Amino acid sequence: MEYLRPRTWSDAVALKTEDPSVVPINGGTDLMVEINFARRRPPALLDLSRLDEMKGWEKRNGSVELGAGVTYTRIIEELSTELPALAIASRTVGSPQIRNRGTVGGNLATASPAGDAHPPLLAAGASVRAESMRGARDIPIGEFFTGPKQNALEPDELIRSVVIPAARGPRQFSKVGTRNAMVIAVVSFALSLDLEERRVGTGIGSAGPTPIEAVEAQAYLEQELEAGGNWDHRRRPAPEVGERFAEMAASAASPIDDVRGAASYRTHALRIMAGRTLGWAWDEVVERGGEGRRQCW
Amino acid sequence: MLVELTVNGRRRTAENVWAGESLLYVLRERLGLRGSKNACEQGECGSCSVYMDGGLVCACLVSAGQAHGAEVVTVEGLAEGGRLHPIQQAYVVEGAVQCGFCTPGLIIATHQLLSENPDPSDDEIREALAGNLCRCTGYEKIIDAVRLAALEMSVI
Numbered sequence A: 001m002e003y004l005r006p007r008t009w010s011d012a013v014a015l016k017t018e019d020p021s022v023v024p025i026n027g028g029t030d031l032m033v034e035i036n037f038a039r040r041r042p043p044a045l046l047d048l049s050r051l052d053e054m055k056g057w058e059k060r061n062g063s064v065e066l067g068a069g070v071t072y073t074r075i076i077e078e079l080s081t082e083l084p085a086l087a088i089a090s091r092t093v094g095s096p097q098i099r100n101r102g103t104v105g106g107n108l109a110t111a112s113p114a115g116d117a118h119p120p121l122l123a124a125g126a127s128v129r130a131e132s133m134r135g136a137r138d139i140p141i142g143e144f145f146t147g148p149k150q151n152a153l154e155p156d157e158l159i160r161s162v163v164i165p166a167a168r169g170p171r172q173f174s175k176v177g178t179r180n181a182m183v184i185a186v187v188s189f190a191l192s193l194d195l196e197e198r199r200v201g202t203g204i205g206s207a208g209p210t211p212i213e214a215v216e217a218q219a220y221l222e223q224e225l226e227a228g229g230n231w232d233h234r235r236r237p238a239p240e241v242g243e244r245f246a247e248m249a250a251s252a253a254s255p256i257d258d259v260r261g262a263a264s265y266r267t268h269a270l271r272i273m274a275g276r277t278l279g280w281a282w283d284e285v286v287e288r289g290g291e292g293r294r295q296c297w
Numbered sequence B: 001m002l003v004e005l006t007v008n009g010r011r012r013t014a015e016n017v018w019a020g021e022s023l024l025y026v027l028r029e030r031l032g033l034r035g036s037k038n039a040c041e042q043g044e045c046g047s048c049s050v051y052m053d054g055g056l057v058c059a060c061l062v063s064a065g066q067a068h069g070a071e072v073v074t075v076e077g078l079a080e081g082g083r084l085h086p087i088q089q090a091y092v093v094e095g096a097v098q099c100g101f102c103t104p105g106l107i108i109a110t111h112q113l114l115s116e117n118p119d120p121s122d123d124e125i126r127e128a129l130a131g132n133l134c135r136c137t138g139y140e141k142i143i144d145a146v147r148l149a150a151l152e153m154s155v156i
C-alpha cells in the first residue's frame, strides 16, 4: 500500500485523476475501521487531512460553502446559526473523539443511509461540489445518493465542498437510537422551513436504501401554510395539518426490519419525529415572531 | 514510510511504517508506549484516546501517515518528575480503576475536559466521557474521580 500526501488541493485532484483506484482519507473514522479489520486494502491512501483548502467555510450569497474537511466539532462551534439542523445532527455523531476527526465529506462519500449529515443536507437543498481534472460540478443532494453506500461520484472525483443554503427560518433534526451517545440512527428526520421563499424541506435517514426527501409531505405542508396564511401571520398551523404532514412524511419512507429496529417501529417513530420537529420549528417561529420578522434569521 | 512525530515532548521516529498502519500501532508497537490501549480498533471504546495537535482523538482511527509531524500526548506524558498527575491520583483515590484497561483513555479524556471546563457538571462529565467505555466500574467511581480531580486542580 502506498501513502500519498498531496500538499495542495490541485495536487490531490491530479493524483486521484491519474489513478482513480487511490482511496482518499480524511478523518479516517470510517476508512480506518475498514483497514484495521482487513476489510479493505486500497492500493494507496490519499491523505486529504492536511489540505487547508478543504478545512474552511465561507458564507456567500446566502449559502455556506462548507469544505469537505470541516469536522463535526467545528460545525457545532462555528455554524450553529447558519446551519442549525446540521449542527444539531453533528452533536449526535459518535463521541467527542469521533466528532473531532469525522467530516461531512467523509459522511457523504460513505453514503450510509444512516449518515447523520444527510437528512439536514436534504432538507436544506444542498449540493455537493465534486472535482476531478475533467472539471468541477455541483451535484444536487437529491441526486447524490444512488443506493446503499453508493453515491453519484465518478471514480476520479473528490468532494471539495458542500454548498448549503443558510437558514432563513427554523431547522430541526431528530434522531432515534438506543442511547444518547455513540449510536447509529435507527431512524432520523430533518425539517427546514424557509420563511422567505415559503418552502418546506425534509430529510429522512435510516428508513430506506438511501436518505430520502419526503416530497409529497413537503408540498402538502407548503400548500396548507399558504392557505392558512401561516407564512404571513407566523401563527402555528392547525393540529390536523401537523398530523397529516407527519403521516405523509412517514409514508415516504421504505424502511426494513434489521438489527437496529423493525420497519413498523421506524415508520411509527418517523411520524412522531416529523410531528415533533414541526412543533419545535413553530415554537421558534412564535418565539422570534415579535422580534421583527425577517432579520431574525 | 518514515513517520516522524513529537510524543510527550520528545521527537520520535518510526521506520518502515506500513501505509495502512494506525497511530496506535506506531505508539504501542514501534515506540514501545503501551499506555494507550488497543481494545476495539473501531473508535467505539476510547481506550486508545490521545491528544493529537491539541485535540482528543482515537489513535486507532488516525492513520500513521496523518500523524507525521504531529504533536502527540499520551497517558505517559502526564506524570511529572515521577509524581502522578492529579487526575491519575484522583482515579487511584476514588477506586475508579478495576482492570485498568479503559483508564489511560479515560484519563486523557478527563484531562481534555478539565482543561476546557475546570468545573464541569455531571451532565458535562458524562457527555465528555461518552466515547470511553468501561466494562468494570459502572462509571460512578469514574465520575467521582473526575469531580475529585476538578476539585484538586482548582486548589492547586
Ligand SMILES: Cc1cc2nc3c(=O)[nH]c(=O)nc-3n(C[C@H](O)[C@H](O)[C@H](O)COP(=O)(O)OP(=O)(O)OC[C@H]3O[C@@H](n4cnc5c(N)ncnc54)[C@H](O)[C@@H]3O)c2cc1C
Pocket: A023, A024, A025, A026, A027, A028, A029, A030, A031, A032, A033, A048, A068, A092, A093, A094, A095, A098, A101, A102, A103, A104, A105, A106, A107, A108, A109, A110, A114, A115, A116, A117, A157, A158, A159, A160, A182, A183, A184, A185, B042, B043, B044
Ligand atoms: C465509533 C464511531 C461512531 C460513529 N458514529 C456516527 C454517527 O453517529 N453518525 C454518523 O453519521 N456517522 C458515524 N460514524 C461514521 C463516521 O464517523 C462518519 O461517516 C464520518 O463523517 C466520516 O468522515 P471521515 O472524514 O472520518 O471519513 P474517512 O473515514 O476519512 O472517509 C470515509 C470515506 O469517504 C471517502 N472520502 C473522504 N473524504 C472524501 C472526499 N473529500 N472526497 C471523496 N471521498 C472522500 C474515503 O475514501 C472513505 O471511503 C461513526 C464512526 C465511528 C468509528
Ligand code: FES
Pocket: B037, B038, B039, B040, B041, B042, B043, B044, B045, B046, B047, B048, B049, B058, B059, B060, B061
Ligand atoms: S481501540 Fe481505539 S477506540 Fe477502541
Ligand code: FES
Pocket: B096, B097, B098, B099, B100, B101, B102, B103, B133, B134, B135, B136, B137
Ligand atoms: S476498569 Fe476495566 S474496563 Fe474500566
